[in-house]
Amino acid sequence: MFEIPDWVFEFHGHYCPFMPIGYRMGILALKRLGINRVRDHGVFCLPEMGDRHPQTCMIDGLQAATGCTYGKLLMERLNYGKYAAIFYRPGEVAIRISVRPEFIDRVHRADFFKYRQRGIEPSKIPYDVCKKAIEPVLTANEDEMFKVEELPDFRFERPKGSWQRARCEKCGEYVFEPYIRVKNGQDLCIPCSGYRD
Ligand SMILES: [Zn+2]
Numbered sequence: 001m002f003e004i005p006d007w008v009f010e011f012h013g014h015y016c017p018f019m020p021i022g023y024r025m026g027i028l029a030l031k032r033l034g035i036n037r038v039r040d041h042g043v044f045c046l047p048e049m050g051d052r053h054p055q056t057c058m059i060d061g062l063q064a065a066t067g068c069t070y071g072k073l074l075m076e077r078l079n080y081g082k083y084a085a086i087f088y089r090p091g092e093v094a095i096r097i098s099v100r101p102e103f104i105d106r107v108h109r110a111d112f113f114k115y116r117q118r119g120i121e122p123s124k125i126p127y128d129v130c131k132k133a134i135e136p137v138l139t140a141n142e143d144e145m146f147k148v149e150e151l152p153d154f155r156f157e158r159p160k161g162s163w164q165r166a167r168c169e170k171c172g173e174y175v176f177e178p179y180i181r182v183k184n185g186q187d188l189c190i191p192c193s194g195y196r197d
Pocket residue numbers: 012014015016017018019057122
């Protein structure tokens with residue numbers, strides 16, 4: 001049986017089956033890329049999930065397993081509304097891992113979702129019900145759960161960051177250089193400039 005460390009559940013906040021699916025997907029990605037959890041930079045994880053559907057809990061599992069976190073700018077949502085993610089190490093072939101539809105169907109058979117459909121938040125659902133919903137995720141093998149493919153043409157890059165900062169001439173707060181906007185000869189932060197970006 002696959003084990004997910006307690007700190008990951010604590011970080012996520014509740015017991016649900018989708019964070020664990022993301023965690024296992026992340027562990028599989030590390031294995032396929034032949035790397036350990038990312039401590040610094042150099043790997044991107046791009047979940048295909050969107051922001052207009054549930055089950056984005058997977059993203060927390062992906063961050064915890066891979067170390068590709070939002071804070072390190074190693075993660076970006078692609079907004080396709082799909083149960084999948086792309087893992088990319090510049091200079092190497094990207095891989096895409098998707099959750100098999102049959103496995104999604106199996107997970108959704110749990111009583112957990114009857115509570116969710118009644119609008120009950122996961123932390124208010126009895127622990128045993130949650131545990132039962134997570135069980136298939138911890139006992140299934142990787143092939144049953146996931147499909148892995150290579151994406152030879154996939155590229156992703158971020159603009160180069162800047163260490164330069166200056167103080168906005170209106171509010172006096174520090175702003176990083178790429179975000180300074182010049183208005184009427186003044187160097188301003190975006191909110192003070194009134195510009196949208
Ligand atoms: Zn969750």
